[in-house]
Amino acid sequence: MSAFYQIFHDTHYKYDSPVSLAQQLAHLWPRSSPWQRCTEQALEILPEPTTRRDELDVFGNPLTRLAFERPHDELQVNARLRIEVMEKPFLDFNLSPEWEVTRSALTYSAKPMTEDILEACRYRFESPYVHLKRSFVEFSQVCFPPGRPLLLCVQALMEKIFDEFTFDDEATQVATPLVEVLERRRGVCQDFAHLMLACLRSRGLAARYVSGYLLTQPPPGQPRLIGADASHAWVSVFCPASGWVDFDPTNNVQPALEHISLAWGRDFSDVSPLRGVILGGGTHDPDVRVTVMPVSA
Incomplete structure (x- = not known):
């Protein structure tokens, strides 16, 4: 079984003063996987960049590097995608291994590690937005009793975050420390994903941040609004017996046909849809509009 989507991701910057030089990194190409493929893609950029280079980042995500060497007072980046998402087994x-067994497999012991274990180990440690602290171990303690299968533990942690936290898009900013999110019990999908990562990594487990999109449903009787959707974020945990398994703490679900993956890394800083450095520009805020539309095959 498959689901097909047309995705529009439009970003517009209007600067208070001209930007003379700029370097931008865009994670707007979806990566391929056994459960997802991109059949159409286009990236429209205004003004036209001086140079553009498409490559893969260190995590294997498609990355577009943009350089602007002429003055400009606005920037428009429009991504157009057509995606097929396939049902996962x-x-x-x-039947997943005990969580302590998984932790041991990811711990250095002077023995050769398999390629998948080595790859997973890069997602065990601190990252710019995910710090390892005792408070995260204590918060998740009830979810990790001795001998419990790993994926049952992760599912319990997802449910705990969903039950105890309130979605509030005004409670936090991108750089709000996780300890404050834990204290306030409020945040957005990015915060809940980072919190779940901190709880898992603080226990020696490997987990990565997944950036993508989520199909949302309009209120009954209302049409789907263009630009009313948003980017989404969730977590993927490494299980030696199964590979990487996704969990969405914002919605308390295991991502399936309505989740579209874009990129993954250690945290949001690795996979921000668009980020960069500019010379000039004054104050500016992006206007981002995302539309996820189901389409026929």
């Missing part, structure tokens, strides 16, 4: 969480 069923996983029996009861």
